[in-house]
Amino acid sequence: MAYALPVWLAVQEELLGNDGADFESPSCFDDFDDEALFRLFHLDKPCIAFILDAARIRMKGAALKKTSMSVDEMVMVTLNYYAHGASSSTILQRVGQVQTDCLPVINTVSGVIAGMSDQFISFPITHDSKKKVALKNKKYCGIPGVLGVLAAAHFRIRVSPYEDSFRSFVNSSGYTSVVSQLICDSDGNILSVEKCCLGSMFDQKLWESSFKGREMEEEIHGPYSVIGGKGYNLSKHVLTPVSEPANSSENRFNDAHAKIHNVMQTALGCMKSRFRCLMQLGFTLESTLDKKSNIIKACCVLHNIAKKFSVPPPPILGKFEALKPGKQLSEPEINPEAVKARRELIMAHFYKPSYRRSAQS
Template sequence: MCVANWVFLFLVLVDKCCMTSQKHGDPYSHLGLEFILYLVEILREALCRRTQRSRAISPEVQVLAALGFYTSGSFQTSMGDTIGISQASMSRCVSNVTRALVEKAPQFITFNRDPSCIEQSFQAFQRVAGFPGVLGVLDCVQVTIKAPNSEDSSYVNKKGFHSVGCQLVCDVRGLLLSAETNWPGGLRDSDVLERSALHKQLQGTEEGWLLGDRRYPLRKWLMTPVECPESPAEFQYNLAHTATHEIVDRTFRAIQTRFKCLDGTKGYLQYSPERSSSILLACCVLHNASLQSGLDAWTLERTDPLEQPESLEQRPEDRDSQAEDLRKQLIVKHFS
């Protein structure tokens, strides 16, 4: 088939898929033709089969099939019928595209430490609620999975269901600066942070900080709320902290809404923790790629009530007196 004919058929196929998505209220349609074509091009080399079999599935169809799964959470969709492939082929396409997207993660999810980027981050975050020096907002979220075959209890979280934990940092636009998706759901957020690559990366940070909720320890590079505020300045600090930190919660809700395979209210990922973690990271890459292509992070944001986190029970020996002094200075200077 000549290139022109194939391009025409692909455009028709994308149009059919988008129409099917709109009919069923699926956010697949919000990704748009230009973004889908962009994905095909950046993933083409990884998806091209090193085989001469006539039934090899093209990169175009693989991308459409995987997007159909990510945005619906099921292989049993009208997408497979529209594209013209079987459920087994859908599964292979998802595996191939997921691996290709995971390989692209370092390209799309980066914590830029360039001084000009840091200054832009400070200014953008301060415009939200007046909180200065913010590099990003941090949270650890849970994605429901099926129970591992080994009955590994480390994946049972505090709510009693199996999950993988994903530690996220995002900027003021909802762009992910860091995404570590491979943590057992039973780990505390503070334990995930301590073991993470992010922790090592930020240990020597002298300027600026992340914002984390009450589940994290106060550090010089990680500002947390005042546990029992007493002064008006401490109350103002907490209000500004909450309003700014909410960005990461909104971001993950938007990711779950666009990529329904991650939405625990619709079911759970029917895979091993390792494959579930890869699918989660692939969706994070797609989220960033869509933002960098001009889509809005919160077009499809849900408005679920925010869950109030439990405070971290911190031992006296784990307290950081230098961080406490830094937070006090911050409160006096900017919130008094």
């Protein structure tokens, strides 16, 4: 996600192919002015047109047979649901449907947009791209060799207390949620999103079982690391803060760590503000985790697209929701080599010798 907008759009156009799609073709969105578009979808017209063209191509084989809605209307209903967590009466009247009839449509379109993640959510892979991202992150916070910020993002859900799995959805903050593993860069672009697990899942276990976690720990991405919070074990490739800083160098490192770690909190806050369905994903069963995962991944795709189109998020409702502290293992693993490597990093980049004048001088 390091391209300038014109280059990025050209790359996506090549990936999508023409296949009869026309970026300027008429759509049902044309019935609304710019103000109404932003109010209903929290996106602007060029951004929606781009999303619509991308979705049209992929919806050819995914459109529901039992719906009277066109592909454009299906996308309209879904984007409106993402923006507000429920379909607006304006949209329901426009497509001639009721709320319950829209749920299968939303699930279908969410699966299609989530499938676009391989093109719109990109973790740095080449040597040059990794070097470029790491240098940008170092410029932002001062910590070298960092590819992104790692977090277990929790999304509120509803679960019947009579369900056998109810307690498994309760997270460390005491409410029911599902959790997905996200990695973002210093600009708040989502670089990786995977898994959708029960809210009680430990951050460390989520990392160890993830594709990106295995890739990093097996050094497929080289000597680089990601920034992780207190819910993770310090390792060669997950850089956590010093739990009990003993000197000013460690304090400076912790300040730098907190600075870039807060980028994830801001990114999640913006994403939940734009796509308010993420603030409450509704009733959930273990058997429906894939549907929730598609909605989360689809919103991450649209978050990146909206950032590339420089679409501002709507006003934040209250403060940014703080990242959950993370459910820590009772006996976290201590890696002496990782502790030593972090100490050497701190001494090399955050140590500032103090000079004192002698009494004689």
